[in-house]
Amino acid sequence: MHDGTAQLAAAGLVCDRGERRVFAGVEFKVGRGEVLAVVGPNGTGKSSLLRLLAGLLPPSAGTVSWAGAPVADDPDAHRARLHYIGHADALKPALTVAEALRFHAELRGVSPDAATMASALGAFGLGALANLPARFLSQGQRRRAALARLIATPAALWLLDEPTLGLDAESVGRLESALERHRAAGGIAVVATHGGLDLGAHATLDLGGSAP
Amino acid sequence: MSALTAVLRRDLRLAWRTPGDSVNVVLFFVLSTVLFPFGVGPAAEILARISVGVIWVMALLAALLSLDRLFRQDADDGSLDLLALSPAPLEFLVLGKVLAHWLITGLPLIIASPLLALFLQMPREAYPTLLLALLIGTPTLSLIGAIGVSLTLGARRGGVLVALLVLPLYIPVLIFGVGAVEAASAGLEARPHLLLLGGLLALFLPLSPVATAAALRQALH
Numbered sequence: 001m002h003d004g005t006a007q008l009a010a011a012g013l014v015c016d017r018g019e020r021r022v023f024a025g026v027e028f029k030v031g032r033g034e035v036l037a038v039v040g041p042n043g044t045g046k047s048s049l050l051r052l053l054a055g056l057l058p059p060s061a062g063t064v065s066w067a068g069a070p071v072a073d074d075p076d077a078h079r080a081r082l083h084y085i086g087h088a089d090a091l092k093p094a095l096t097v098a099e100a101l102r103f104h105a106e107l108r109g110v111s112p113d114a115a116t117m118a119s120a121l122g123a124f125g126l127g128a129l130a131n132l133p134a135r136f137l138s139q140g141q142r143r144r145a146a147l148a149r150l151i152a153t154p155a156a157l158w159l160l161d162e163p164t165l166g167l168d169a170e171s172v173g174r175l176e177s178a179l180e181r182h183r184a185a186g187g188i189a190v191v192a193t194h195g196g197l198d199l200g201a202h203a204t205l206d207l208g209g210s211a212p
Numbered sequence: 213m214s215a216l217t218a219v220l221r222r223d224l225r226l227a228w229r230t231p232g233d234s235v236n237v238v239l240f241f242v243l244s245t246v247l248f249p250f251g252v253g254p255a256a257e258i259l260a261r262i263s264v265g266v267i268w269v270m271a272l273l274a275a276l277l278s279l280d281r282l283f284r285q286d287a288d289d290g291s292l293d294l295l296a297l298s299p300a301p302l303e304f305l306v307l308g309k310v311l312a313h314w315l316i317t318g319l320p321l322i323i324a325s326p327l328l329a330l331f332l333q334m335p336r337e338a339y340p341t342l343l344l345a346l347l348i349g350t351p352t353l354s355l356i357g358a359i360g361v362s363l364t365l366g367a368r369r370g371g372v373l374v375a376l377l378v379l380p381l382y383i384p385v386l387i388f389g390v391g392a393v394e395a396a397s398a399g400l401e402a403r404p405h406l407l408l409l410g411g412l413l414a415l416f417l418p419l420s421p422v423a424t425a426a427a428l429r430q431a432l433h
Contacts, residue, residue, distance in 0.1 A: 054297060056432050080299035088290025094229040095222070106218035107298040107305075 007032050008053075008157060008188050012062035015048045022048050026062070028205050030190070033183045035199045038192040040207030046192035047087070049207065050159045053190060054084040066157075080108070082157040087165070089146040093135035097126055097145045100134060101152050110153045120151035124174050139166040147175060150182070158182060158189040164197050172197060215300035216308040223312035233281050238320045241274040245328045256333045263332035264342070264393040270328075271321050271346065272382050275353040278317040279361045279374055282309065287365050287431065296432055302425040310351075310358050310420065318350035334397070341396035341406075348409040349389045355413075355420035356381045362427035384412055 006029035013026040022045035030036045038046050051057040053064055055075050063070045071078040091100050101120060105112045112120070121127050124144040134142065143166045150158060158179075164172050176198055179189055183200070191199055227234055248266050252258055286292040295305050325346055326339055334342070360378035364370035392405035 051432075054293075056293060056296060058433070076299055076301075079297050082297070084293065084297055086290050086293055088288075088293070090290040090294050092222075092226055092285075092289065092291070094226055099222075099225070103218055103222045104294060107215050107294060107300070109215060109299055111214070 006030065007067055008036075008190070009065050009068075010053070010062065011065070013049070013052065013059050013064070014061040015045055015052055015057070016060045017048065023207055024061075026205070026207070028203065030188050030203065032186040032188065034202040035179065035183060035189045035191060036202070037199050037204045038190060038207060039194070039204060044207040046207055047161050049205075050084070050086075050161045050190065050192055053157075054082060054159050055079060056084075081155055082159060083150050083153075083155040084159045084161075085146055085150070085163055086161050089142045091134035091137070091142055091145055094133055096131050096133050097121070097137070097148075098130040100145060101148055104149050105152045108153045108155075112152050116152060120148045123151045123178055124148045124171065140168055140171060143167055144171055144174075147178070150178060156187055158187065158191075160189060160191045162192055162194065164193065215298050216304045219295070219305050219308035220312050223309060224315065227312070227316040233278065234316045234320060237274050237278040237317045238324055240277055241270050241321050242324055242328065244273070245270045246331060248332065260333040260335060260397075263329060263334040264338070264390050264397065266332060267325055267328055267334075267342070268349075268386055268389050268393075271325070271350065272353065272379075272386060274321055275317065275350065275357060276375060276378060276382075278313070279357040279378070280371065282313050282358055282361050283365055283428065284361070292428065293432060296429060302428060303421040306358060306362075306421040306424045306428070310354050310424075313358070314351050314354040318354055321350060322346045334393075337399070338393050338397040341402045342393045345389045345392040345402075345406060345409060348406060348413055349385045352385050352409070352413045352416050353382060355416040356385075358420050358424045359427065362424040362431065365428070365431040385409065388412070 008030045010026055010028050014024045015022040026049065028036060038049060040046055048057060052059050055071060055078055063072065065071060066078060098117060098121065101117065102112060121130050124147050126144055126148055129137065129141060134145065137145065147163060163175055167175065179199065182189060191197070245266055248262070249259060252262065283292065286295065296302055298305060322343060325342060329339060329342055357378055360374045361370070363377060364373045367373055388405045388408045392402040392409065395402040395405060
């Protein structure tokens with residue numbers, strides 16, 4: 001089903017927040033075109049793991065590697081290859097959906113053309129909302145506006161933290177098909193979830209089981 | 213570089229659509245300065261004597277008041293994560309944000325200052341020097357302020373802490389800024405003071421983005 005080479009790998013990851021050890025000894029390997037589902041009860045460090053994989057948080061111990069090389073050796077290249085969707089949607093009330101999308105693409109050094117913008121907005125059914133300031137959006141619409149970033153610029157690695165939060169069934173379907181296309185193109189996704197999303201995950205990492 | 217201009221454009225656009233913050237800073241600057249003639253009396257010689265100091269101190273406090281908007285909203289709405297995850301160096305993005313902050317808050321102060329100078333009976337011959345000193349000094353205020361706010365981003369009530377961190381570093385700008393204008397008022401050479409102000413700007417222009425980006429990365433942990 002896959003070529004078995006680990007593109008993204010973690011070895012012996014330890015995460016401490018303040019005095020508290022969140023998790024220790026987290027190991028996984030994900031190959032191209034694969035999805036890793038991260039599950040576990042609240043507070044077991046799903047969000048911390050994703051921030052750690054994004055490079056926003058340094059691990060207390062252990063390494064994250066991409067194609068065999070530790071990502072800490074070249075953080076610039078690592079940032080260029082990943083999309084991170086956290087809990088916050090990073091939208092400004094005064095900016096429209098399209099403006100926010102374009103800004104986040106430009107942050108990644110890409111100036112998307114009209115067709116790319118249209119396909120990114122269309123992938124999450126935002127076509128009619130493109131010119132609406134974000135302050136008028138519902139929670140689910142805000143979430144979709146954040147998820148559209150995944151399509152606006154290409155990235156090999158998607159790190160999604162509870163991406164279905166606030167989404168209706170139709171939008172969950174849109175996310176599933178976006179993930180499917182990402183995998184078909186050889187992309188990797190690490191998704192923290194409480195279920196409700198059919199990931200077709202190749203592996204599941206249960207952080208509840210690795211807590212010390 | 214394109215990421216820097218993207219940040220600059222976005223912040224200017226946000227300020228244009230929600231001008232409240234920018235207007236507040238200028239209003240504070242103008243209104244608090246206008247209070248001085250009521251406090252010390254309308255005698256022209258007293259006002260002229262204190263005018264330079266009052267304008268500079270009020271500019272400092274107005275800049276301090278405006279600092280919180282620099283990173284707070286980005287930190288709260290998750291934008292800061294994405295700034296830090298941009299392939300472009302965070303230092304450049306910080307420079308873009310500081311430049312936007314200066315254009316939004318520093319530049320309006322400079323534009324309002326001749327009006328206040330007139331109100332406080334400042335000698336006419338000192339006006340060009342006042343504008344020039346503010347033009348060199350206020351970007352330094354934004355650069356220093358960025359370090360202060362980024363260090364206190366983790367603290368819920370960071371306001372007082374920012375003042376404690378930033379005001380001591382503002383003192384050299386105040387001294388040379390006032391010195392330049394006083395010299396011009398007295399018909400002396402303002403150039404040495406202006407050069408020292410320029411030196412401060414040259415010091416903080418590279419130092420502030422590096423220090424601020426380091427502090428922001430810490431805040432994201």
